[in-house]
Amino acid sequence: MTASASPIRGGTRGSRMPRDERRAQLLLVAREVFVASGYHAAGMDDIADAAGISKPVLYQHFPSKLDLYLALLDEAIDTLNVELERAVASTSDNKQRVAAATAAYFDFVNDRLGGFRLVFESDLTNEPAVRLRIDEASDRCAALISRVIAQDTGLKDGEATLLAAGMAGLLQTAARYWSRGDTQVGREEATRLISALGWRGISSFPLSHPPA
Amino acid sequence: MTASASPIRGGTRGSRMPRDERRAQLLLVAREVFVASGYHAAGMDDIADAAGISKPVLYQHFPSKLDLYLALLDEAIDTLNVELERAVASTSDNKQRVAAATAAYFDFVNDRLGGFRLVFESDLTNEPAVRLRIDEASDRCAALISRVIAQDTGLKDGEATLLAAGMAGLLQTAARYWSRGDTQVGREEATRLISALGWRGISSFPLSHPPA
DNA sequence: CGGTGAACTTACCGGCGAGTAGGGTTACCT
């Protein structure tokens, strides 16, 4: 009875691998498990099983569960930041920038790998290391948006950053809501609506806001 | 050596209490602990200790840790919904409505009791019961806002709800960001800015959105 | 004053899951 297994990815129990390859596979599998179950519900046994190896092997690659999780978290955060950065840099027209940023969030949330669950729906936010990273990630996103706002509206830095944080929240929440699929609105339409909402909100900001 | 204790709330170890009063105290103390540590890090022993009683007493009032948590969660969600509903009903001018809704979120997030941490920063979102409640809460908020949007802009229901979900995210995220206190902007100013952002975003929505 | 029940306590159980000890097996190089 020879081993029957998917040769490409996942199981293949019994197949040895060079260190780097194994590590890469473990990261992939671990992300799937964490994304599916969250940090607490996911067991190291689960991850090992899903990867077709045993627990000690896992610990030869990552010193602890937390470290493994942080590695994945960093990866996901980096993806978001890069995508958003590229969106902002993709044009110099601010209206288009908003549209691109919106698309970036929708992309991120719609990614098959589900990295956004690690960033936006983590269940380990009380761990200082996690909290720090997530806060920093939000701040970095806000800073990116903030620069555009400040340049466009001439608002003070603190004010622009507050607005930017709100914008980030708008994009993130809308994208997540849409990805739940409870809506009839198609992706094209959804991004257009949200992008329009954001752009109208920002674009008409005068250099000094009006009285009550 | 007579017992020295704050007579009103908290410790007072050794003091017996009628059932209802005890239950109320436990809810109070438990919320503090959950808010401070999150669900997972908080132990039933911690809660019992903080309340000045022993664990079995806790279990005479709540059948399980989860039940206790859900009770608190429901409470917090209810608070938010009521406040938001009142905000929307407080006026018939939609611009004022946005301002009132913004203020409601800032109130909620700034509440000393910290109930918003249970709703917006829960670390038990993988528990179906929790997920359900939080999703329902979001949906209810979105529905409230959506009705106003639909009435004002004549958008279809799905579209209005998507925008409303985004608006809710905007308010929530901005309020949370502001409450972290990293900003120089005062509360008055912050609510005005965010409210303006939201209102501009929505108000100028035409009945049928323009082409690209 | 004796009894009855509710409030409360100490001290424990049992399971779960992160992390580890120690030994077996395969690939590769000389």
Next chain:
DNA sequence: AGGTAACCCTACTCGCCGGTAAGTTCACCG
């Protein structure tokens, strides 16, 4: 072939924490 190092497994420890059994003290009533 034979040695060696890396890869991998079975089987365990151990601390933590939700939940409980059984016994104790207080308040109140006839």
